């Protein structure tokens with residue numbers, strides 16, 4: 001849906017809208033249901049982190065930090081060290097979302113093509129439309145464990161392609177893309193000198209050292225985005241980043257000057273403490289996955305009418321409800337009649353699928369799943 005109508009302003013005056021773009025409807029849905037009554041099986045991130053694990057100090061809450069222009073040098077250094085890159089490769093942003101915006105806006109203009117994994121995080125499609133670029137879908141299929149096919153990517157690339165977009169872990173399936181597979185895709189894009197953006201906001205759900213390899217370093221044409229949101233429960237900090245070739249970072253800085261003249265000092269200070277304590281926070285996400293996945297798994301195994309991808313980490317599972325294509329309507333019935341909230345696959349270009357979260361406490365989780373089962377059964381008979 002395009003925003004083409006004029007916006008009514010107070011006092012009768014009507015303005016024509018400026019940039020055209022496809023609204024990020026999933027984000028509106030997610031915000032609307034976050035505080036709704038009911039059993040919440042829609043969340044994809046960890047619950048909010050407990051401040052006492054983060055070592056915050058009173059001076060962190062000052063309206064000043066070591067450097068407010070482009071980022072606190074302590075955080076830039078931490079990231080440069082983490083990725084094995086230079087400071088010139090680090091761009092701080094207000095979350096992974098904002099870093100994704102900077103990458104798209106830096107690389108795309110009207111008439112360009114951007115290849116986006118599908119199913120894919122809908123922000124990418126909105127960003128493509130914002131830049132006037134054509135979004136081309138690169139399938140990630142259940143049958144292939146949601147790994148994109150390098151040959152298919154090669155066939156989609158053409159002289160108008162300016163960007164390829166992937167996630168690892170994959171949202172919505174939480175499939176892990178091993179480094180050798182990712183490297184192959186990056187290599188295919190490199191043949192045409194096309195950059196590959198890999199959003200790694202879920203990557204740290206993996207056990208350290210067991211496949212959690214960042215795409216940065218797998219090719220010279222790689223941009224990585226990430227944040228402390230999903231795995232660390234620190235969405236409220238809005239601390240995110242892009243790691244990119246220096247020329248791109250320089251262009252992103254130009255863009256930041258226009259839209260965001262200063263980073264938020266308090267965010268920088270608090271993120272500094274958080275980064276020092278990430279080692280304590282990270283196991284919480286893995287523990288939650290390992291404790292709650294068996295509950296979800298047990299329920300899934302009772303349903304011969306559902307197929308699913310076993311997530312390699314995280315707190316959500318992507319499932320196909322066989323024989324039901326209107327999962328949007330199913331989610332509405334589930335919400336209105338069973339007070340339970342899930343994400344319909346329509347938001348991820350996939351009618352017939354649901355993304356169901358399992359981060360909530362076990363009793364509520366079991367009850368939510370029982371209600372989901374009843375809603376599916378009732379939906380079939382009507």
Ligand SMILES: Cc1ncc(COP(=O)(O)O)c(C=O)c1O
Pocket residue numbers: 044094095096097098121167171199201226227228229230235240
């Ligand atoms: C793939 C992906 N990237 C980015 C985000 C948002 O991250 P942030 O809070 O860092 O902006 C999400 C949130 O659901 C996501 O799924």
